[in-house]
Amino acid sequence: xxxTLKQLQGESDYWRIKFxxxxxxxxxxxxxxxxxxxxxxxxxxxxxxxxxxIGLNKDDLVYLRMKRxxxxxxxxxxxxxxxxxxSEFDVLAWASVNAPIRPAPAVSLAPVSNCLSFFASVIKSxxxxxxxxxxxxxxxxxxxxxx
Numbered sequence: 001x002x003x004t005l006k007q008l009q010g011e012s013d014y015w016r017i018k019f020x021x022x023x024x025x026x027x028x029x030x031x032x033x034x035x036x037x038x039x040x041x042x043x044x045x046x047x048x049x050x051x052x053x054i055g056l057n058k059d060d061l062v063y064l065r066m067k068r069x070x071x072x073x074x075x076x077x078x079x080x081x082x083x084x085x086x087s088e089f090d091v092l093a094w095a096s097v098n099a100p101i102r103p104a105p106a107v108s109l110a111p112v113s114n115c116l117s118f119f120a121s122v123i124k125s126x127x128x129x130x131x132x133x134x135x136x137x138x139x140x141x142x143x144x145x146x147x
Contacts, residue, residue, distance in 0.1 A: 015129065019119050022140065026112050044093045049084030052077055053094065061097040066090060115140040 047053065058078025064071040068088035074097045084090040115136045122133060
């Protein structure tokens, strides 16, 4: 059965609107992740490299940011070399475990972005919507739901 020009235009409008809605959801998710990162940054205290911070007891658990990496597991403050000696293990910042709970690692939005770019190219080229397109769209939606 051949489709009329009006039917094809209607399908094109449907997929264009669907793409715009998914793009808006992806942008909202990126804004949510940026806000979460900003809140996470506010709990970190810079370290001067002289001694254990005042008010921090030896038994207090702290997360550390060192020159080399951020430590994902907390350490007792009394077990840490707080004095800078020029090594890659110098403490640059610390956060108390008693501070607000750290958010879960951010989900990468790159697959969603790639998927939306692909959908845009399909819509612009006038290609038909395939099962592969629908599967990719469903996977992108699932990623957005898990954020």
